[in-house]
Amino acid sequence: MTAVQRFFRKYFLSTMGILLLFLVVNVVLGCVIVITAANNSEDSRLPIRKLAGMVTATDGKITATQEFSDTLAKNNAWAMLLNDSGTVIWDERMPDDLPRSYTVTQIAQFSRWYLQDYPVYVWEHPAGLFVIGYPKDSIVKYAYSTSAEAVVAEIVGPAILFAANILLMLILFWRNTHKVEKAVKPILTGIGTMAQGKLVVLPKRGELAEINTELNRAGEQLQKKDLARSEWINGISHDIRTPLSIILGYAGEIEDDNTLPSETQTQAGMIRRQAEKLRRLVADLNLASKLEYSMQPATKTLISPVELARQVMSDFINNGLKKRFALELRADAAAEKIIIEGDNALLVRMLENLIQNSVSHNPDGCNISITVGADENTCMIKVEDTGSGVSEPLLKKLNQAEISPSTQNEKGEAAHGMGLKLVKQITKVHQGKIIFSNAYPHGLTVIIGLPIHNRI
Template sequence: MNQIERFFRRYILSTAGILILFFFVNVLLLIAFLTMTDLYNNTNSKAFSIEEFAEHLSYENGTWNADAQAMDMLESKNAWAMILDDSGQVIWEECLPEDLPRSYTVSDVAVFSKWYLDDHPVRVWTIDGGLLVTGFPPGTLVKQNFSLDISYVWVLLFSTAAVFFINLFLMLYLFLRNARRVEKAMKPILNGIRDLSAGKPVGLPENGELAEINASLNHAGKYMLEKDNTRAEWIRGISHDIRTPLSMILGYASEIEDTEDLPSQVRHQAGIIRKQSEKLKQMVADLNLTTRLEYSMQPLHPEQIDPVELARQVITDYLNSRQTDGFSFGFSEDNTGDNFFLTGDRTLLVRMLGNLIQNSITHNPEGCHIEISVGVQKERNTKKFDARCVVFTVSDDGKGMDETQMGRLNRPEKSGSIASDTREHGLGLKIVRQITEAHHGSIYYSAADPHGLTVTVTLPCQAK
């Protein structure tokens, strides 16, 4: 999962978390509200309970009496009370409005016990020998009466839960869909920006709501590519144009250096011109190659290569064709008998090893021993159990490299500019890194024991 996908996953998860949080907060608020209401009802002194009121009534000597507390209860609510006998006659009353009847039929009782008695909301309570009725002023109580089939109650409960969860899931689904759409629209743009930063070409579809942004990115990519190509072509042109004049400088300087009739000082000076011209020649070649590798203009010509023989040829070339006074070379094969081959561009790989050897020579002018080894090991960064990689190690016992510089060279990210990692080691090590990356390998710089520099290049390989 890349950074963009991680960002959107985190965004979706955090929003889902917010929704769940809202759900629980609302449930808690509902519970709190219900608890508060219940508490209010229980503690409110003004609440009227007909059951409690009935306890304050007494029947003595054939008449009903209400005590003082019952009277207070009625007075506080501006209520009235009456007791009906089994025939519907009022046998006791207190504060009963004059306009209300004193006799009720069974149907009257049935109606007011459910609804109202002349707009007076009433409550009824059965007591020994009759029915206690308390009434309140019109508009002070709301009475609702309903009955439900038990199966309907279950359906109702289930439906309520279903509606709630359907809403929740619908909301989640719509949110995820929208987030996905945004991700889908944004992903190419973000990938385009990433490609731009890596100097790669950008080709986004110029349609849809974000077509303008895509078109701008395409334009920026094209512009950068054109600029890079122009720069690469310019370097290529310069390096090409300089070759013929440099050939003449090299040629004449060599001629003068080799002419025995000339004074030794003149020959010595010609030798300096020749050496500096050779350096210039190498710089031109390096600049051209690094530019081509930087802008992916150097096509690889892959072939199967024996890594041991490759290393042998590079060392042999050094010993055969260069002055190596003060330098000694050692070569070892770590896995003698193991037959593996690399698939790569021979010219570039020769250049890579040559540059590493040249680096040791250049930075140890007083001389040193250079040891080159080739081995095979299991590849760590792969799931293939039989994946192997070839390890080239170029080690010297010279003065080595300071840790800051080593850290800079070991940084995995691409520098993106020629200047950034060529401050002290020229283009040589940059080219080594570029060639290693072009072959999907890795490079690591470390201090040699007891002193010196060890460079380890790891490249994928296959069994023969």
């Protein structure tokens, strides 16, 4: 699954979650509203069964409690009691316009609905039929009856309608998401292409045509800037070679001319060493630029890391390494059998830069050791010195994803810059990892992990 597909899958799932949350919240709010309304609303009907119990008939005399009278007055209601023949044998607060005798038909008519527009409720009483009435237009009573099949249809119908609406919403949402994906996918792909340093060419049509056009323009500008910087570095590297060669040649001749004063020879030696340092810096800058813009194709072969370390250390010793620096290679029999796949020239430059870094930043001398070992499927190359080490802030910068060529120490001087940036780039080209740490009791340790190709 690509990053674009993951993005829209996450977008779709999050929207589904929002829709589900919307439905749940609405259901919960509906229930809360219904429950709250039920708890806060007053029942339009008095508790007729309880009220009927407050009216008693003893020895033919009917009496009601004070609570009964207060309740009727509070609700502006009235009450009456009918005997079996339909005659009113007792009443309280009964309107004057109502008759005091009713037929069976009249009783059947008002028992469920209204008595001359007065809404009434009835209850069976030991003395007859107990009736509670309310003022006109105070209560609305409706009759509703239907078949069992109709009830099922009334329940199933809304459920089907609700499900159809949800399905329609999902279909419309998926359609819109698909349209958005179709429009945004080229943009996300283009951004990924730009991140790789490649030219972006997006179609200038569709709903997001303006964004595509701007992205194409941004890609062209970045390409021009990268090309200009790369050409500038290559031009500087090329143009500086001839002057440096002349400086190095004449400085070397003056340094080796014994007929000249020793002070002049010493100064010529200093000029030669600084020129060599400048040439190395320019070479590192050129190589770092090529690696950054993938202009340096890696020619990978099978390499023994132990033999690689021996070669680099021998070159340093043969090129006149000062006696105050001691090189040591640590590798056991198992390390001799490790084989890695990589670009020999780049890996040589990686180790050279690490050793040169220890030499350059420890002018009083130090011991430098290279240890080759293995950790499961990873070849571990450790370069360690007994020099002054680095501060914690600088160590943190060295372990960052990117190293600025202008990394400085506490005094504001350039420290561990381009050379270590190149080391990290070469490690990245070989799918490796690198860690910087301070050695105990002092010094700098650099551990590089490279994939093992096989073991002999």
